[in-house]
Amino acid sequence: MNDMRMTERGVNTKDIKIEARKVQVFYGANHAIKDVDVDIEDKTVTAFIGPSGCGKSTFLRCLNRMNDTIDICRVEGDIILDGEDIYDKRVDPVQLRAKVGMVFQKPNPFPKSIYDNVAYGPKIHGLSRNKAELDEIVESSLRRAALWNEVKDRLDAPGTGLSGGQQQRLCIARAVATSPEVLLMDEPCSALDPIATAQVEELIDELRQSYSVVIVTHSMQQAARVSQKTAFFHLGNLVEFGETSKIFTNPEDPRTESYITGRIG
């Protein structure tokens, strides 16, 4: 772990992008998330860590209302994005998701060409006026995902034919292409080898320049490497939330310490 680098990276106070207050999530009778308060800052990488089943992925999916697709899931409390409650009746989840993009645990490129995968979002949201503009969006997105050089000669090849790491970067490019303001990443490296993981992590660090990134991860090294803020979840509760350097070097809660030192998990 590169503790030195971490402490160097001093974080100035930034604008709050997402403000979650007293969030409760129920799966049927199961109370999965209890009273979670979190502030997600703009242009910051926030990591959610915690043992399996602690609710970190569930909470992440609340941030762009992906839990709406699960029938038995019920969300209470307030999640405010840029001053607007995203669970308000007037908010269209479709528009919300265009603003809050998501990258999933397993690379899930559509069975289309690489080009069409990236162009999917811009096309449905009408982000380009003509083919040239669309080409440009596709190229810049692929460049941002550090994939352009590897695929520029075969944009018509199927996205499913790429390697696992390339597929995941394609999915990131796809999410970036819709120009979201927040990017949610649900264990984006869990299906990748160390080299691909390093590439994706580097990418996350770059994305921080323009987006607010929230990443769920099982790897504490990864959280330490890429994030500025860390939230530790345990059994549906948010146990501790703060500067990554502080969480990893000087946690306040004994449970956090137990987890990061490997005693509970």
Place this chain on the structure above:
Amino acid sequence: MGAVLTFPLVLLIVTALAVAGYILGRGRAARIAAAAPRTLHSRPNQHGWHVVFATAIPALIFMMVWAFGSGVVSNIYVGSAIPEDLVDVQVPFQQREGLTEREIEIREEVLRTQFVASVKGLAVAIDGYIANGNATEADIERWRADLAPLQDRLRADGQVVGASITQGMLTVAQDLRAFNRAIATIGPLAALALALIGFGLSLRAISAEFRARIAVERWVLGFLVFASTMAILTTIAILSAITVPSITFFREYGLFNFLFGMAWAPAGDVVGIPEGRDGAYESVLGFLPLIWGTLYISLVALLVAVPLGLLAAVYLSEFASKWVRAWVKPALEILAGVPTIVYGIFALITIGPFLQAVVGATVMPNTVSVMTAGVVMGMMLVPFVSSLSDDVINAVPQAMRDGSLGLGATQAETVTKVILPAALPGIVGAVVLAASRAIGETMIVVLAAGALSNVQGLEPNPFGAVVTVTTRIVAVLTGEGSGFDSIDVLAVFALAFTLFFITLGLNLVAQRMVAKYREQYD
């Protein structure tokens, strides 16, 4: 007189032997075990089962092979029992004029085929006559001098006699009967002998060292293999049953005349090759008008079934609430179980008159038509298409939906831009399977498509009556009085044969598409 020992009787004896074998074998093994504990390799009941299998299986297999093979063998026997110079199988001298060697050869072959069929029919008739207690073997020989009364007697007894009996026919038929009797006597005896040998050998084999468990496992494995190949064997048997008459037909009538003939007009319903004809058949047996009717109706059916079925599947798998899905999906699947004859009746008494009332009697002279049959067949196929499409749509991974929704796509965009393209090969497979069902569908078209026995050319009017391949097969094979040797009936086998290959081809295509689709997500 029939053989004393018959297969059912042998079956009974073999069963008894097997039961006895189990008890004896088990007892024997148990005694060995009691005398020398822990030395027995296999458990006593495994020894018992080994005796059962060794007794019953070889005998059963032998009986099956014998029963199936004796028909084939006796066919070959009849062929060889016909004297070369028999007048029945010669083209009469006065008809040979103007015919080439080849034509004469073909005709003689046809005559032989017909003669064989008549001989087999006659042999069955005489067997039946004697079995009914009307005469003895000696009587038959006595009546040989005058054949007309024999024929009348047989007919009076209700036996089917196609052609008029000739001396040659009776001689060969009697030969055949003797041969069949021999087969019927030897078969059961041999089966019984096999069972006894297996019984004795397996009982003797029982010892502490004998690995009965392994032997039994092998028998069981054999059973499993047998069960799994049975359906394939049946298909091969069906195919071989229709292949021979079809090939006879193709050779007689000409493959091209059949496949590209523009009219279907069988000349008569009784005996196919008219006497004294001069080269050409009176029956005109072209495939095109029939396959046209079949494909036309299938097209209409698919135009109805594919959009409705697909939309139903999309609704059920992507939009319907759990509650709706729990009710509608089973309801749709129940529809798939409605017998096709019921759909046919519905077409005939409801849809047909309704369509006629809508489009008018000038366009639609009859209530039976392409549209009547096609629309109802389409309704029949809706649950079929929707159920298969529902399966392939559900097989598209949830990750695809999440990925699309996560990018801010609406549900409709997700369905049309991601799910349907991903499921497309599977859906196409479902459609091809539906098409192959439509082509082979019989009852609806029999009732609702039209029942003309003669068709000229291809009917373009969707509200006109057509004739399909299956309708003709049903009409000819259920019609009375036609022997299996007439050209019209042979043509029907050719129809079935061709239809078999069309649907087989479609199913192969469908299977390949579905398989290709599966590859994508495994």
